[in-house]
Amino acid sequence: MTLAGWGRFPVFPGTTEAPRNEAELCTIVADQVVIARGNGRAYGDSAIGSDKTISMRHFNHMLAFDANLGVLVAEAGVLLADVISTFLPRGWFPAVTPGTKFVTLGGMIAADVHGKNHHKEGSFGACVDWIDVITPGGTIERCSRQENAELFNWTIGGMGLTGIILRAALRLRPVQSAWIRQTLHPLHNLDAALDAFETTQDATYSVAWIDCLSQGESLGRSLLMLGEHATGAELTGDRARYPFETPRKRKLSVPFDCPARMLNSLSVRTFNGLYYWNGSRQRGETLVDWDSYFYPLDAILGWNRIYGRKGFIQFQCVLPLEQSKAGLTALLQATSAAKAGSFLAVLKRFGLQDSAFSFPMLGYTLALDFPVNQRTLSLMTQLDRITIEHGGRFYLAKDSRMPADTLHRSDPRATAFATHREASGLSGSFRSKQSERLCL
Amino acid sequence: MTNGAVLILGARSDIGLAIAHKFAKDGHPVQLALRDPAQLETAQKDLNLRYNVPVTLHAFDALAVDTHAAFIDELPKLPQIAVCAVGLMGDQIENEQDVTAAVTVMRSNYEGPASILALLANRFDQRGSGQIVGISSVAGLRGRATNYVYGSAKAGFTAFLSGLRNRMASRNVHVLTVLPGFVATRMTEGMDLPARLTAAPEEVAQAIARGLNKGRNVIYVRSIWRLIMTIIVLIPETIFKKLRI
Numbered sequence: 001m002t003l004a005g006w007g008r009f010p011v012f013p014g015t016t017e018a019p020r021n022e023a024e025l026c027t028i029v030a031d032q033v034v035i036a037r038g039n040g041r042a043y044g045d046s047a048i049g050s051d052k053t054i055s056m057r058h059f060n061h062m063l064a065f066d067a068n069l070g071v072l073v074a075e076a077g078v079l080l081a082d083v084i085s086t087f088l089p090r091g092w093f094p095a096v097t098p099g100t101k102f103v104t105l106g107g108m109i110a111a112d113v114h115g116k117n118h119h120k121e122g123s124f125g126a127c128v129d130w131i132d133v134i135t136p137g138g139t140i141e142r143c144s145r146q147e148n149a150e151l152f153n154w155t156i157g158g159m160g161l162t163g164i165i166l167r168a169a170l171r172l173r174p175v176q177s178a179w180i181r182q183t184l185h186p187l188h189n190l191d192a193a194l195d196a197f198e199t200t201q202d203a204t205y206s207v208a209w210i211d212c213l214s215q216g217e218s219l220g221r222s223l224l225m226l227g228e229h230a231t232g233a234e235l236t237g238d239r240a241r242y243p244f245e246t247p248r249k250r251k252l253s254v255p256f257d258c259p260a261r262m263l264n265s266l267s268v269r270t271f272n273g274l275y276y277w278n279g280s281r282q283r284g285e286t287l288v289d290w291d292s293y294f295y296p297l298d299a300i301l302g303w304n305r306i307y308g309r310k311g312f313i314q315f316q317c318v319l320p321l322e323q324s325k326a327g328l329t330a331l332l333q334a335t336s337a338a339k340a341g342s343f344l345a346v347l348k349r350f351g352l353q354d355s356a357f358s359f360p361m362l363g364y365t366l367a368l369d370f371p372v373n374q375r376t377l378s379l380m381t382q383l384d385r386i387t388i389e390h391g392g393r394f395y396l397a398k399d400s401r402m403p404a405d406t407l408h409r410s411d412p413r414a415t416a417f418a419t420h421r422e423a424s425g426l427s428g429s430f431r432s433k434q435s436e437r438l439c440l
Numbered sequence: 441m442t443n444g445a446v447l448i449l450g451a452r453s454d455i456g457l458a459i460a461h462k463f464a465k466d467g468h469p470v471q472l473a474l475r476d477p478a479q480l481e482t483a484q485k486d487l488n489l490r491y492n493v494p495v496t497l498h499a500f501d502a503l504a505v506d507t508h509a510a511f512i513d514e515l516p517k518l519p520q521i522a523v524c525a526v527g528l529m530g531d532q533i534e535n536e537q538d539v540t541a542a543v544t545v546m547r548s549n550y551e552g553p554a555s556i557l558a559l560l561a562n563r564f565d566q567r568g569s570g571q572i573v574g575i576s577s578v579a580g581l582r583g584r585a586t587n588y589v590y591g592s593a594k595a596g597f598t599a600f601l602s603g604l605r606n607r608m609a610s611r612n613v614h615v616l617t618v619l620p621g622f623v624a625t626r627m628t629e630g631m632d633l634p635a636r637l638t639a640a641p642e643e644v645a646q647a648i649a650r651g652l653n654k655g656r657n658v659i660y661v662r663s664i665w666r667l668i669m670t671i672i673v674l675i676p677e678t679i680f681k682k683l684r685i
């Protein structure tokens with residue numbers, strides 16, 4: 001048996017242990033060196049234990065819901081997909097969601113994930129009221145902004161390295177429908193894209209796809225996608241009658257390892273199609289169902305196999321606002337020059353963020369997928385350097401290969417976190433392959 | 441509520457819980473019966489929150505057969521569907537040496553389940569409707585050296601279900617026999633099972649709901665098992681007794 005993250009690189013021998021109740025879980029934590037694993041959607045080695053990997057799959061119960069405040073109390077192994085299928089029909093949606101619904105609440109807290117609304121509403125931690133964490137020795141500690149604040153602050157974004165999140169209380173957002181009003185803006189280069197992000201700060205959701213093959217004058221040619229939850233009044237016909245019902249979708253699955261070229265040519269064609277279609281006519285609004293809008297890739301089960309047996313890596317960094325234009329230009333130039341097989345990148349504006357170890361900061365984040373090979377690995381090193389030169393840092397939920405020195409140079413908080421872990425006795429209890437590699 | 445209540449005996453089992461999710465999702469009230477109801481209090485909250493149906497917990501011991509009639513009387517309502525997921529694999533080597541252990545396996549897989557289902561069948565018969573689901577096993581189709589104590593009890597249970605179905609066929613009470621091959625549950629945790637032959641508990645639950653809808657009599661969950669078992673049953677005894685499978 002082997003363990004890997006979503007990128008299927010790197011791969012380690014080992015299995016998970018799946019305790020079934022609190023007492024079993026606490027005993028394991030008291031006796032062994034562990035790391036929690038949610039649904040394994042982190043790309044690299046974040047959810048692989050240096051010794052033991054604890055699967056949270058049996059801690060998948062929702063415990064209580066306050067329908068006035070929209071506060072859900074649930075165990076950490078509950079999937080976001082289940083939260084949505086349970087509460088969207090009642091008029092509630094996650095306040096912050098990553099680009100896949102197949103993640104656990106624990107995984108979202110540990111990575112302090114961001115969504116397309118970060119510029120306005122912050123990261124996942126912002127909607128968390130309190131957390132129960134199993135700390136060294138196997139004791140359960142309740143923490144929040146008021147109570148045990150140090151544990152709370154390090155746990156959000158702490159990548160499982162402060163303990164095992166057992167349950168949490170989170171606030172959902174009220175919505176009037178399951179539909180998103182989307183507008184698409186084709187932008188001919190990076191300058192235009194950044195300007196568009198800055199002038200659309202009021203939009204609830206915003207994200208852009210960048211065509212990585214474009215060069216020169218059109219470097220950073222992109223498609224900005226804005227979205228708003230549709231209100232009841234904005235719907236007509238059956239959508240107005242049944243605002244929380246959306247068409248059922250067929251699930252496709254990728255049955256075996258197939259070449260990355262397929263996904264890439266498909267996505268590039270989709271990109272170009274949308275780009276020209278939207279450029280050539282009056283830009284209209286379209287209504288998109290929540291699943292297609294937030295989770296387009298989820299419709300293709302097991303799409304990570306598209307990159308073949310060797311797996312793939314994602315590079316994701318964030319650059320501070322003032323350095324974004326120069327940094328992004330350098331990153332895109334290096335990528336397009338390397339012809340390394342990344343055809344689309346995702347660009348997103350972040351808002352203010354003040355947290356102990358979370359990834360986001362005021363500025364722009366760029367994410368790129370690459371097949372694993374020598375060429376892309378050396379490109380990564382180059383991208384690391386460009387990021388650091390422009391004052392940026394890296395997303396650990398996507399990292400699978402960064403050297404410790406790169407992390408610590410990019411982010412002084414890493415050293416502070418390592419020191420805190422040492423001083424609080426955390427490093428003797430919670431260790432992942434990633435924390436070892438990164439000296440956390 | 442238009443959907444009838446579903447009673448699940450052995451509700452803490454992974455298969456039993458998956459069945460509870462499936463039926464609750466389809467809008468049925470669920471009655472969860474197990475030895476220690478406290479074990480499912482969290483699951484009760486979860487099911488209730490997710491699917492907005494009544495979920496009740498009931499103490500039930502399959503081996504305490506003289507309590508079975510009272511158990512049925514105390515249910516909030518006579519269920520429309522009763523599913524028995526009770527079972528005990530035991531340890532074959534231990535069962536060969538320790539008669540008490542072997543008898544517990546025999547009673548847990550045959551006597552207990554047959555006893556409670558017999559009583560439920562009579563009540564369903566009186567009412568004039570009901571559906572009974574017995575989870576037996578392919579292990580009951582032919583005794584093998586590796587688990588024949590368990591297998592023999594399942595064989596008894598399978599025969600019981602088939603007879604009950606025969607008796608009730610004209611009485612509007614349907615009996616569905618489920619013969620799962622491998623299922624990834626607590627029972628098989630740690631065993632190295634071939635992925636293609638191993639179902640998830642949710643698949644068993646789906647198959648049962650579908651089987652009931654279509655009025656099926658015997659289902660195997662993964663159809664490959666029907667083929668495998670047909671072949672295994674056909675092997676002549678002179679050859680079979682020398683095999684290690």
Ligand SMILES: Cc1cc2nc3c(=O)[nH]c(=O)nc-3n(C[C@H](O)[C@H](O)[C@H](O)COP(=O)(O)OP(=O)(O)OC[C@H]3O[C@@H](n4cnc5c(N)ncnc54)[C@H](O)[C@@H]3O)c2cc1C
Pocket residue numbers: 006035036037038039040041042043046047056076077097098099100102103104105106107108110111112113114115159160161163164165166297397398432
């Ligand atoms: C298609 C795709 C799109 C994505 N889009 C985004 C995005 O838009 N924004 C974004 O921020 N991220 C995104 N991600 C990354 C993903 O949201 C994070 O990696 C998330 O942490 C995965 O959750 P998981 O439950 O699968 O956790 P895992 O991958 O299993 O674990 C991730 C980390 O969380 C820790 N952890 C998990 N459960 C617990 C627990 N109970 N207690 C303590 N620690 C725990 C693990 O130790 C590990 O460090 C995306 C990933 C994919 C595959």
Ligand SMILES: NC(=O)c1ccc[n+]([C@@H]2O[C@H](COP(=O)([O-])OP(=O)(O)OC[C@H]3O[C@@H](n4cnc5c(N)ncnc54)[C@H](OP(=O)(O)O)[C@@H]3O)[C@@H](O)[C@H]2O)c1
Pocket residue numbers: 449450451452453454455456474475476500501502503504524525526527528529548552575576577578619620621622623624625626627628
């Ligand atoms: N897993 C497989 O590969 C497989 C294959 C074929 C058939 N099956 C059958 O599927 C059914 C469900 O099993 P499973 O795989 O989900 O395993 P499981 O988790 O071990 O389930 C067995 C259940 O039976 C209950 N039980 C045992 N003795 C009992 C008694 N005296 N009174 C009340 N309940 C009792 C147990 O209750 P407690 O929770 O109180 O312990 C447990 O919940 C069983 O009948 C099993 O034989 C399983």
